[in-house]
Each structure stands twice: as C-alpha cells, then as structure tokens.
Amino acid sequence: MKAIIPVAGAGTKLRPHTYTQPKALIPIAGKTILSFIVDQLRDAGIQEFIFIVGYLGEKIQDYVKENYPDLTTHFVFQNERQGTGHAIELTRNIVGNDEVFVALGDTICEYDVKEVVNSEYSMLGIKKVDDPRNFGVASVGEDGFIEQVVEKPAIPKSNMALVGLYKIKETHFLFECLHHLFAQDIRTFGEYNLTDALDCMIKRGAKFQAFKVKNWFDCGKKETLLESNATLLKKFGGNTEGNHCYKDTIIIPPVSIAPGCDISNAIIGPHVAIGANTSIKHSIVRDSIIGSYTTLYEVVLDNSLIGSDASVRGLSRSLNIGDNTEIDFG
Template identity: 60%
Template structure:
C-alpha cells in the first residue's frame, strides 16, 4: 500500500499566508495539517508516501526530510496545477500497479484507517453535508455501493460528499481513466478531476464502496482552520504549563511551541502559538500564531497570524501573512 498526498495547491483562500507557507504546513494544535495526516497513516502501517508538490514545494520537501525521516518519501513536481486528477496521474510510474490510498493534503479526516486498509476492494470516504454543490458528490445504494459520482453538481442528487480519501485497488484502470480524460481535455470547473476518473472506473465495472468518516477538518480558509484548531486542541488534549510564563494566565486548550517567551499575558482558549514566539502584555484567544512572531500590547481574537510577524498595539481580529511588522499604537 502506497499513500499519495497532493500538496501542490496555491491555497488562494488562505492568502496572504499561502504566499510564503504551504497551507499543509500551517500550525494546527501543536502539529501541522500534513503531520496529522502522515502520523495517522503511519499508525496504520503505511510507510511509503508519494507527495505531489508544486507551489512552495521545497518547503514541503525539507519539512518531510526533517520531521518524517523514517518514511519512504517520493516527491513528484506538478509544474502546471491542473487539478487533483492531473496531480495523481503524475504518480503512475511510482505506483507500479500497487494499491494506493489517496488523501488530500489540506483535509484531515477521522476514520478507522486500519479497517479501510485491511478490507478488500476499493473505497471512498463520504460524509453528509449541507452544501453538496461545493463538493464531489456520490450516489450510494442501500448496500453502500457507489452508483455514480459527480463533481460540484448544480443540482445535487445526493448530499453525501466525497471528503478526499480514496482507497483504490484497480490502479491500472485508474491511470488509464486519468490518461483518457487528460488526452480528451475533459475538464470540470477548469480542472482534471479525480471524480471524473472515478466515474470512468465505475463505467468500466469497478466497484467502489463507501465508508463514512467520523469527523472532517478542513484547512481551506481562515474560518475553517480556526474551527479545526479548536476542535483538534480538545481532541489531542494539548496542555501547557503556566508556571513557565510569568504573570500569565492560560485558559485551556492552549498549545505553546518550544522556545516561547511569554509574560503578562492571557492566552486561550483555543490558541496555538508557533515555536520561539515572544509575547508580552497581550490577550489572545481563538487564534493561530506562527513561529518566531513578536506580539506586544495587543488583543487578538479569531485571528490567523503568519510566522516572523511583529505586532504592536491594540486590535481585535487579524489575518496577517508571514514576515509582517505592524504597529497599531
């Protein structure tokens, strides 16, 4: 079993952060989105990974080499970002007919990975949503078999969204369908879609069964990222020792990276601070602050702050990218 993780997207909904940092590497509950995904699969016995990289791909490469040196890692460049289907097609020579698990690099799904991997056949993770027009949608019969799939339908016939996790056994057919769609220029919403390839596989007689994910955390934009951070902080039971920080109150859950210097602050709830951050005379809640940042005399709520950022003065809600210096005094 090999895992394919596409992480080549530009993350336009997370700008300005994604100008300098891949969204898969944004800090989240004492980890990163990508680390949570990798650890989840490693715990299930997956040790070979194929990362489809593009925009800021060197940061993904060095992060994996530094933080996950125990896995077999392959890196494939996607110079032209033409969709997830196109990204997966680039991994054909590395897959070599083996079974694969595809999981998108900006989405964390909670499900029984061991059960999915050890059960025979091909599977797609699904979850009921209120806005199926925004997702790839699956029509499923009473036995859990997927009858048809469609990407972001104008008139959905189902509210079961495909969450971005695909176990595929018939990989030769997958790559044949991807090649067919790309050669024919079959674009959906301007991209070569994995959903269209699965539709092709179903037409060729491949059986896909569905499995429901327990939880689904999206890192696609500021609001969903902050919500995911709050939920995962509670789930992981992250704790910080207030005695290390003079005259500071910590309201759990709070995650504080190594090397942080904090005094005269109120932090929490639902706050992740990146490593080597300096804070003084500040109040921060429901926020994510990147590494090597400096905060002084500021109030932050519902904020996403990039790395290497300096903030001084009073505010309420900010969305600021890396390497920024702002004096609000």
C-alpha cells in the same frame, strides 16, 4: 500500499499566509495540517509516501525530510496545475501496480484508518453536508457501494460529499481512466478531475465501497481553520512545554504552546495554538493561531491568524496577517 498526498495547490483562500507558506504547513492545534495526515497513515502501517508538490514545494520537501526521516518518500512536481486527475497521473511510474491511498493535502478527518486501509474493496470517504454543490458528490446504493460520483453538480442527486480520501486497489484501472480523460480531453471546470476518473472506473465495473468519516475538519480558509483548531484542541486537550514557567500569565485551556516561547503578563486561551520561539508580552490572546518566531506586545487578539516571523504591537482585535509582517498600533 503507497500513500499519495497532493499538496501542489496555492491555497489562495488562506492568503496572505500561503504567499510564503504552503497550505499543508499551516499550523493547527500544535501540528501542521500535513503532519495530521501523514501520522494517521503511517500509524495505519503505510511507509511509502508520494507527495505531489508545486508552489513552495521545496518547503514541503524540507519539512518531510526533517520530520519523517524513517519514511520512504518521493516528490513529484506538478508545475502546471491542471487538476487532481493530472496530479495523480504524474505518479504513475512510482505507483506501478501497487494499491494506493490518496489523501488530499488539506483534508483532516477522523475515521478508522486501519479498517479502510485493510478493506478488501476500494473505498471512498464521504460525509453528509447541507449543500453538496461545492464538492464531489457520491450516490450510494443500498448495498453500500457507490453507483456514481460527480464533481460539483449543479443539481446534486445526493448530499454525500467526497471528503478527499480514496483507497484504490485497481490502480491499473485508475490510470487507464485517467488516460481516457486526457485522450478525450474530458475536463470539469477546466481541469482533469480525479472524480471523473473514479466515475469512469465505476462505469467500467470497478466496485467502490463508501465509508463515512466521523469528523471532517475544514482547513481551507481563515474562519473554518480557526474553528477546526478549536475543535481539535478540545479533542486532544492541547499541550504546553512540560517545564514552562510563564511569569504573571494565565493559561485558559485548551491551548498548545510550542517549545521556546517567552510569555509574560498575558492571558492565553482558550483555543490558542502558538508556534515555537514566539514572544508574547502584556497581551490577551484567544481563539487564534500564532506562528513561530513571532512577537506580540500589548495586543488583544481574538479570532486571529498570525504568521511566522511577524511582529504586532499595540491594541487590535481580529487580524489575518502573513509571515514577515510588522504592525505597530502605537
């Protein structure tokens, strides 16, 4: 089985951070979004990964090669973003007839990965939501098999949203349906959508079983990213460098502090993730994500998302600033 991870999106809802950093490499709870996904699938036994890259794709390549040298990896460039269906079609020659597990590059979920990977059926991940109109929606029969999937329906027949996890056994069937979309120019909201290809497969007799995820962490915009960071820190307990000694500093767990940080005269936490080699002095930081090689001096930060190589000085409350930024409130 091969894993396909589409990470070509521009991440417009997380700007300014995604001007300089792919969304999949945004840090959360001490790891990147991408590493959560790859680690789950690798631990379930998948060793071959196809990354569909586009905007800032070289950074994805560099990150994967540096952090996962043991994996077999392929990188496919989606130069024109024409939808998830178009992205998956680009992997046809690499996939061949192998089964695939598709995990969208901004999807962190809790579920029994091994059970799904080893299932005898194709499977789609679902989660009950209050308003399914902004998601792909699955109609599930009493037998647990999916009867229909629709992308962002105006009048949903179900409140079961597709979470972006797809285990597909009949890949030849998948690529036939993708070809059908292109041949008939079937688009949803102007794009060739994977959901439409899956519905085509169902209509032609493919059987998909639904599996419910325990938790679905939204990493698509600042507010939900910070909420997901807090939840994951609570779940995994955070981490700090083993032999750290932060002078005159109070740590209120859970927090995650990467190696090489210089912290003094500060209060850190709860729910704070700090990247490597960051300096924080005479500051209070809570409910925030701070990038690597960043400097904070005499600031009070709450519910903030600060990029890498940034510098913030003076008093502040809530910020959302990207990489290579300098702010002086003095």
